[in-house]
Amino acid sequence: MQVVSISSLKGGVGKTSVTLGLASAALAAGIPTLVIDLDPHADATTGLGVHPAGQLDIGHMIKGSRKADLAANVVPSGWLAAHKHDGAPLPVLDVAMGSAFSGIYDRPDLGRRDLRRLSTILANADRDGKAPYQLVLIDCPPSLNGLTRMAWTASSRVLLVAEPGLFSVAGTQRTLRAIELFRSEFAPALVPAGIVANRVRSGSNEHAYRLGEMKTMFGELLLSPTIPEQANWQQIQGAAHPIHQWPGDSAKNSSALFDKLLESVLTQGATRSRLYRG
Ligand SMILES: Nc1ncnc2c1ncn2[C@@H]1O[C@H](COP(=O)(O)OP(=O)(O)OP(=O)(O)O)[C@@H](O)[C@H]1O
Ligand SMILES: [Mg+2]
Structure with a gap:
């Protein structure tokens, strides 16, 4: 089970x-996946179109982490309803729902025991390799407070997202430093899976300049491909639809980019794990 924080x-x-x-x-690739929505705004939960039926959100699972039953409280993504599987078994795409309640853990002073709460839930769910997931994606809130640190403690990789702008590039450098510090103190197995540049405008000189800067600063950590600014993005997300099932060429192009990015995240992360261990 590969656990990746998106931060x-x-x-x-x-x-x-x-x-x-x-x-x-x-x-689309049939990789059994769990999305953990750790952001109290719960945007990923909305985008994945879940219809809960009494399951606990991730905040309440974290509160009772030692006894939390992940398998009983994940909700299948509503995306599965439209997934064409041609008679093959339906793939697994589950969601550990976000909610404002998780916000009680988003403090700067979370202790070591609290930081381990999400790891405990995942470890209990995966005892004897029992969890049905190959991939766990954790959508983090935009801060370095308790929830992101809890996610990092449970992860083997952190995927950073950055826009090609001045403050975002500087913020990414700070985040990389924070990961390095966190790794040495709390999570020796944690490595950056790379940086994905998002909302890249192809005609923008500023973006081209910042992308060049990012290449120089971050080297192989800057992942290929980058994700362009896309006009219909909000419409697709508002409809709680996976990009791979949205009609039209632009969605098809985006789907292909995310296929490549997924491959990059999985393989680049593995390479970097070896580098760090060596
Ligand atoms: N490549 C893109 N092209 C067009 N719009 C985009 C793109 N990426 C993100 N957006 C839009 O920008 C907004 C912010 O994106 P998103 O919610 O994914 O960011 P976030 O980092 O998760 O934000 P937060 O920090 O609030 O959690 C959303 O409305 C989203 O639809
Ligand atoms: Mg978000």
């Missing part, structure tokens, strides 16, 4: 959109 210090750069794009690519 950025800066808000609104596209963490949730990238999480949803990767979840859509994983669904």
